[in-house]
Amino acid sequence: MAVVLTLISVIAGGALAYVNSVTQGPIAEINAKNLQDGIKQVILGTTEGELQVETPDTLDNGYIVYETDRGTAVAATENGFGGKLTVLAGFDAQGNILGYTILTTSETPGLGVKAGTWFQKGQKGDIIGKNPGEKELTVSKDGGEVDAITASTITSRAFLKAINNAYKAYMNKSSDGVSGATHRVETTGEAIEPTCDLQPDSIN
Numbered sequence: 001m002a003v004v005l006t007l008i009s010v011i012a013g014g015a016l017a018y019v020n021s022v023t024q025g026p027i028a029e030i031n032a033k034n035l036q037d038g039i040k041q042v043i044l045g046t047t048e049g050e051l052q053v054e055t056p057d058t059l060d061n062g063y064i065v066y067e068t069d070r071g072t073a074v075a076a077t078e079n080g081f082g083g084k085l086t087v088l089a090g091f092d093a094q095g096n097i098l099g100y101t102i103l104t105t106s107e108t109p110g111l112g113v114k115a116g117t118w119f120q121k122g123q124k125g126d127i128i129g130k131n132p133g134e135k136e137l138t139v140s141k142d143g144g145e146v147d148a149i150t151a152s153t154i155t156s157r158a159f160l161k162a163i164n165n166a167y168k169a170y171m172n173k174s175s176d177g178v179s180g181a182t183h184r185v186e187t188t189g190e191a192i193e194p195t196c197d198l199q200p201d202s203i204n
Contacts, residue, residue, distance in 0.1 A: 035103070038073075039090075041101050042100055043099065044070065045098070051068050052068055059169055061165075062077065063075065063169035065169060071091060072091050072170050072174075073091075074089055074091070074166035075103060075166070076166040076169065077104075080107050080112060080158040080159070081108070081112050081154040084104060084105075085105050085106070085107065085155065085158050085159060086162070087102060087115075088103050089166040091166075091170050095131050095167060095170070096130070096131045097128055097132070097167075100128075101116070107155050111152045112152040115149060115156070118156075125146050127160075127163065132168075133167060136164050138160060139160065144160075
């Protein structure tokens with residue numbers, strides 16, 4: 001029995017290692033493509049067209065800054081109701097929000113997960129075109145001007161905090177006047193971290 005169990009374990013381990021080696025490359029390519037599309041979406045408002053993206057800078061506070069020839073995208077992570085919420089926000093030269101997309105979320109389907117659309121242009125919580133430097137973005141329950149997602153105030157607060165912190169990271173890097181990028185890459189080129197898999201939903 002011990003020999004049989006050992007053989008089964010060895011075979012299963014080998015099979016898992018093989019599957020991992022086969023799928024690792026394609027998964028990395030998909031993650032890179034998703035991020036590249038995300039950067040285009042938050043800067044250009046579409047995944048079509050060309051966009052020059054510099055090698056990303058990871059700041060000491062963990063934020064990741066993607067300088068482009070049309071604006072700057074910043075990835076920021078905060079704790080939502082169900083776990084980590086990572087937002088990619090695009091800013092123009094004046095610090096106005098060009099767009100955003102959700103990179104990772106653990107929020108509840110039908111509630112907190114609505115952050116992906118709730119704050120988009122023309123929607124109830126529209127933040128597009130706003131400048132967090134002129135007035136920090138907060139929900140109306142906290143005296144702000146942004147309508148929170150119905151029944152998902154915690155998620156809304158986490159989302160807006162991520163946007164505000166992304167703006168601060170962008171402005172701090174801009175004021176430094178120094179970029180850690182050494183070269184430019186096309187958005188159709190090499191993989192850029194972080195990954196963009198949507199995480200499993202948890203119960204809100």
